[in-house]
Amino acid sequence: MNVTNNVILNHEEINHKIRRIAFQIYENNVNETEVILAGIATNGYIFAKKLKAVLEKISDINPILCKVTIDKKNPGQPVKTSIASEDYENKSLVLVDDVLNSGTTLIYGVKHFLNVPLKQFKTAVLVNRNHKKYPVKADFKGISLSTSLHEHVSVVLEGKKFEVLLE
Numbered sequence: 001m002n003v004t005n006n007v008i009l010n011h012e013e014i015n016h017k018i019r020r021i022a023f024q025i026y027e028n029n030v031n032e033t034e035v036i037l038a039g040i041a042t043n044g045y046i047f048a049k050k051l052k053a054v055l056e057k058i059s060d061i062n063p064i065l066c067k068v069t070i071d072k073k074n075p076g077q078p079v080k081t082s083i084a085s086e087d088y089e090n091k092s093l094v095l096v097d098d099v100l101n102s103g104t105t106l107i108y109g110v111k112h113f114l115n116v117p118l119k120q121f122k123t124a125v126l127v128n129r130n131h132k133k134y135p136v137k138a139d140f141k142g143i144s145l146s147t148s149l150h151e152h153v154s155v156v157l158e159g160k161k162f163e164v165l166l167e
Contacts, residue, residue: 008153009143009164014126017142018047021124022054024140028122029061029092036093038066038081040109044097046157047126051096064088068095070108079112088113092120094140098155100125103134110136127153127164 009017029035035055039048045067052063067082081088095109106123113121124140129147143164147153152167 006165006167007163008127008145008166009162011160011162014142014157014162014164017126018050019054019058021126021140021142022051022058025051025094025122025124026055026059026061028139029120032061032092032119034062034064034091036064036066036083036088036091038068038088038093038095038109038113040068040070040095040097040105043099043155043157044068047098047124047155048094048096050157051094051124068109068112070105072105075104075108079108081112085116088118089116090119093118093122095121095123097123097125098157099127099129099153100132100136100138100141101129101153103132103136106138107134107136126155129153 037048037052039045052065055061055063069080071077100106122139125138126142128138128141128144154165154167156163
């Protein structure tokens with residue numbers, strides 16, 4: 001099979017999805033002065049940085065980046081964040097990841113943030129796969145895909161050419 005046949009989203013389409021999700025985040029936080037964008041390392045954090053750049057252009061909201069580190073092989077381990085919990089307490093927070101696969105990573109991220117009182121909690125993903133192990137949903141999503149368990153979605157958000165590939 002030709003590699004180009006596996007491209008689900010190209011560079012331009014990804015930028016369009018990022019912009020649309022940023023507008024949705026803005027609409028949901030129009031009365032807020034700050035929004036915490038908690039990106040799950042690695043690609044979720046890169047995606048959060050791109051959302052932050054667009055939010056700064058389209059609104060007067062101050063988006064604050066937070067890097068969330070979850071051990072994906074052992075998600076029961078404590079979740080680490082780049083900012084202290086006091087810094088996002090009673091604020092609006094969006095947990096950001098690139099792909100929602102089984103929901104494992106997102107559910108452990110949600111669990112971590114439930115230990116802190118938040119004003120509002122939402123989730124954003126670039127790609128939402130429609131087969132989950134956990135009852136977690138994305139509030140903001142770029143694209144939803146019905147894929148088989150044997151297929152893999154790969155997201156490239158660095159360099160000159162962003163892509164979402166189905167492998």
